[in-house]
Amino acid sequence: MANGLRFRNSLLLFVLLTTALADRGVAQIQRNPTGVNVNASGATTVFITFGNLAGKVPVEATWCGELVSAEPDIGFRCDPATIFGSLPIRYDQSRFSGQDGFTDIMSIPPSVARRAYQAAQGGAESSFFYVRQFVDPAGIEPDEYVTVTCRMTGGGARVPFTLLDVSIGFVTDDPVLSLRVGDQLPSFEAHIAYNGTGRLRGRWEIVFPGEELPTNEDLLTEATLPAELRGTQRRFTELERFNVFLPPTGEYTLEGPDPSKIPTHMDGMYLVLLRIEVSDDKEGDSNLGAAGAGTGIVHTGAAAGFPIPPLRYYVGSAGPLGASSEGLALVLPEEDAAAPAGDPLVFTWNPAASVLLYRLEVENEAGELILEAYVQPGIEAYLAPPWLQERATGDLRWRVIALGPGGDRVGETPWRGIRLGAAEAEDS
16 A cells, blocks of 8 residues: 555656646656566666757666655656665766667666565565666756666566677687687587577677777677667678577577688687677667657667677687796786775786786685686786676685686786775775
């Protein structure tokens, strides 16, 4: 009864506020869809279009269980007592697009879904809210809060078809592979976690040694991009196409092309790319007209909030320049440094003499490996994903391993500690 009364009161407040804004001639920011089904037990990614921005820019995205009036600003903001999580805008794939529009890739982490589900178990509504705050850069117009309702369901057919995780690896489980010219590459496959159901369409491509490397935007799925940018990603040599139906089971293993078709005719590092094309998905469609950002429907099947990492292999009878770890040393963060609260971690190290690849490892206090990343020579830096600190149960430690031909270790740094939560404690 109390939950129903709160809902009716919120609905009445929304109607009264909307009427008042219309009387004042205030043009509200629109969005589409206005409500979506989300996975109650895991991550969810949803493509949302905002329109009629009138020069305002997004500054924050928050999930919560209840709303309160944002007066004297416009719309409804999250009740601070029911906030489930906040995603800084620098962590998502959102961007301005269309006619005064904004494409938002709403990536709900499992921790938010878990808190929303626990709140529902305690008697709260089975839906929660995603609130985007928009501000006037000139500081003249009031802030505006735009709400999307998230309805908790299973991760099956009624949830938008989106990719949650993609990893590509050799069937042999070798982290790095070195072959001689003319050797045949072992079989490889892509393990895909997803929500919803739909057709997975796309192609395998290869980047030859010496070609310009793909950017992070090139590695995004096509459905992650706004409509006007689709078809603009750089294309490389195509190996094979695929078009398979994914049932609402949440996991699928996509086999790679026939190994005999994979080139190994010249020395150097090759990259195999998994390019996912957009597919029709009624549950995830975004109506540009309803959002005030253009005309027509934007299909969003197979959207994802992350670039798909390529598969790398090296061809050559020996490692480049004899592969050595001379000079390898950690730079930042310093030993026992305090991780800035809410900011991403950036790991940097001095380059080794000549290696095929660097492997960054991050462990938690229990000694469990929670992050493993491979970095090409010449970069010597890695921006950790936003979920790293979220998954950590205490302080962290990290190191870098230099890899040579065949994936052999040619050197490694000592472990270095990082304190989590210390920055907040020192400020308080």
